[in-house]
Amino acid sequence: MNIVETAVNHGSFKTLVAAVTAAELVETLSGKGPFTVFAPLDEAFAALPAGTVESLIEPANKAKLQSILTYHVVPGRVMSTDLTDGMKAKTVNGAEITIHLKDGKVLINDAEVVTADVETDNGVIHVINKVIMPA
Numbered sequence: 001m002n003i004v005e006t007a008v009n010h011g012s013f014k015t016l017v018a019a020v021t022a023a024e025l026v027e028t029l030s031g032k033g034p035f036t037v038f039a040p041l042d043e044a045f046a047a048l049p050a051g052t053v054e055s056l057i058e059p060a061n062k063a064k065l066q067s068i069l070t071y072h073v074v075p076g077r078v079m080s081t082d083l084t085d086g087m088k089a090k091t092v093n094g095a096e097i098t099i100h101l102k103d104g105k106v107l108i109n110d111a112e113v114v115t116a117d118v119e120t121d122n123g124v125i126h127v128i129n130k131v132i133m134p135a
Helices: 003-010 014-022 042-046 052-056 059-070
Strands: 035-040 073-075 088-090 096-102 105-108 111-120 123-128
Touching (some): 003 014, 003 111, 003 123, 014 035, 073 088
Antiparallel strands (some): 035 073, 088 096, 096 105, 105 111
């Protein structure tokens, strides 16, 4: 299964899948890749200020939503064993994320990786507990 199919089947990414659909990124993330996706759980989206998700999925905010979602995607297949403390990675939206290895945890900016290395046909998913926002 590809990244989108894996996210749909997982069951804990309903908000992410809805956002990817609203941003018209399903075809891209179902494509050849490979991609590394830092996928926020539904609880991560629920922790955003009230009304944020509803606002972002409105058609008028598609560009902003695409920017946020592509900030969660790095070109190529990056496994957890490839990560080093202080490592920076350029995301699909052009901005960088920073990886921190601290006290046995992996952080992407300030989001913790709660499940690593979910392999798919076109990349890998690392599940995170927070939505990361570009500057």
